Amino acid sequence: MKRVTILGCTGSIGMQAMDVVRNHPDDFELVGLSCGHQIEKLRTLLDAFYCPYVCVMEEADAKRLAADYPNIQFGYGKEGLLTLCRQEEADIVLNGIVGFAGLEPSLAAIEAGKDLALANKETMVVGGSLVTRLAKEKGVRILPVDSEHSAIFQCLQGEDHRQIKRLIITASGGAFRNLDREELKGVTKEQALKHPNWSMGNSITIDSATMFNKGLEVIEAKWLFDLPLGKISVIMHPESIVHSMVEFVDGAVMAQMGTPDMRLPIQYALTYPDREPIANSHALNLEEVGQLTFRKMDFERFPALGMAYDAGRLGGTRPAVLNAAKEVATQAFLSDEISFLEIEECVADCLKHHRAIEEPTLDDLVMCDLWARRYVRKRIGESASADNH
Numbered sequence: 100m101k102r103v104t105i106l107g108c109t110g111s112i113g114m115q116a117m118d119v120v121r122n123h124p125d126d127f128e129l130v131g132l133s134c135g136h137q138i139e140k141l142r143t144l145l146d147a148f149y150c151p152y153v154c155v156m157e158e159a160d161a162k163r164l165a166a167d168y169p170n171i172q173f174g175y176g177k178e179g180l181l182t183l184c185r186q187e188e189a190d191i192v193l194n195g196i197v198g199f200a201g202l203e204p205s206l207a208a209i210e211a212g213k214d215l216a217l218a219n220k221e222t223m224v225v226g227g228s229l230v231t232r233l234a235k236e237k238g239v240r241i242l243p244v245d246s247e248h249s250a251i252f253q254c255l256q257g258e259d260h261r262q263i264k265r266l267i268i269t270a271s272g273g274a275f276r277n278l279d280r281e282e283l284k285g286v287t288k289e290q291a292l293k294h295p296n297w298s299m300g301n302s303i304t305i306d307s308a309t310m311f312n313k314g315l316e317v318i319e320a321k322w323l324f325d326l327p328l329g330k331i332s333v334i335m336h337p338e339s340i341v342h343s344m345v346e347f348v349d350g351a352v353m354a355q356m357g358t359p360d361m362r363l364p365i366q367y368a369l370t371y372p373d374r375e376p377i378a379n380s381h382a383l384n385l386e387e388v389g390q391l392t393f394r395k396m397d398f399e400r401f402p403a404l405g406m407a408y409d410a411g412r413l414g415g416t417r418p419a420v421l422n423a424a425k426e427v428a429t430q431a432f433l434s435d436e437i438s439f440l441e442i443e444e445c446v447a448d449c450l451k452h453h454r455a456i457e458e459p460t461l462d463d464l465v466m467c468d469l470w471a472r473r474y475v476r477k478r479i480g481e482s483a484s485a486d487n488h
C-alpha cells in the first residue's frame with residue numbers, strides 16, 4: 100500500500116491521478132490533496148474520496164470547507180502547501196501543479212524524503228540543478244509523469260545509463276503543425292486550444308502549439324536523465340503513438356508506444372516498478388493506426404524550440420526566465436491581449452534583456468522569475484497603450 104499525496108488535484112493531471120487511485124483501492128491510500136481555486140471540483144472529490152489533509156489557496160475557502168467536512172484537516176496558502184508536501188504520512192507526492200508554482204512544493208517533498216512523481220516540468224526546467232542535487236542527497240526517486248519522459252524512463256529499465264547514445268523526444272507538433280509562419284499570424288486561441296491528440300490543460304495545450312512545451316521537455320530530460328543537450332534530440336511524430344525513444348551505443352533504438360492516455364505515465368510513476376491494468380483504456384491497435392510517420396523538426400518554423408535549447412545549454416537563470424516569460428505571454432494570448440506569434444517575441448525579448456546568474460540559489464530563481472514576469476507584463480502593457488494612441 101503506497102500512501103499518496105496529489106498536488107493540483109483538480110487539474111488535468113490531478114483528476115486523472117484521482118482516477119488511477121480510485122481504480123486501485125488496494126494499492127493506494129490517499130493522504131493529502133491540494134488545489135488552487137476550483138473549490139466546487141474539490142468538493143466533488145471530497146464527497147467521493149476520504150483524505151485526511153487538504154490544502155487550498157485561500158483562507159476563506161479553507162474555513163468554509165472545514166465547516167462542511169469536520170473529519171478533514173484543511174490548510175491554505177503557500178505555507179499550508181509546503182506543510183502538506185512534508186507531512187509524515189505520505190510515501191510519494193505527485194506534483195501536478197502547473198508552472199513555476201510547482202518548484203517549491205517539489206523541493207519541500209524531496210527535502211522531507213518523499214519520492215516525487217513529477218508532472219510539473221518546471222521543477223526541472225527552472226530548478227534542475229538544485230532539485231537533482233537535493234534528491235541525490237536525500238536518496239529520493241524522481242519518477243517522470245510527462246509522457247515523453249516516462250517513455251524514456253521505461254526504455255531505460257535494466258539498461259546501463261553510460262550506453263545511451265541519445266534520447267529522441269517525439270513532438271506531435273500541436274494544433275498548428277500544418278501551418279507555415281505566414282498562416283500563423285491570424286490564428287485564434289480557440290484554434291490553438293484544439294490539440295490534435297492529447298486532452299490537456301489550457302496552458303500546456305498552447306505550449307504545444309508554440310513548441311515551448313517541447314523546449315521545456317528537452318531541458319527537463321537533461322536533468323532527469325543527466326545528459327548534455329547534445330544527446331537529446333526532437334523528432335516530429337504527428338500520431339503521438341511513439342511517446343519517445345532511446346538510441347544506444349550499438350545502434351539499437353528502444354521506443355515506448357501506446358495510445359495517448361496520460362493515465363499510463365501517471366500510474367507507472369505511482370506503481371513503479373510494477374505495472375497494473377488501466378480501467379477503460381483503449382489498447383493500441385497498430386492495424387488500425389496503419390502507419391507511423393516521422394519528420395525532421397523545423398527550427399525555423401518553431402523558433403521556441405531553439406530558444407529553449409539555447410537557454411538549457413547556457414543554463415543558470417535563463418531557463419527560469421524563459422519559462423516565466425512564456426507563462427505570462429501565454430496567459431496574455433489566452434486573454435486576447437497579444438497575438439500567437441507575439442508569445443515568442445515576448446520570450447525572446449525578455450531573454451535578451453536578462454542578466455543571468457550562473458549558479459542560482461532558490462532566491463535567485465524566484466527573483467529572476469519575478470523580474471521576467473514584470474518585464475513581459477510591462478512590454479505587453481506598453482504595446483497595448485501604443486496601439487491606443
Ligand code: MG
Nearest residue numbers: 245246247316
Ligand atoms: Mg509531454
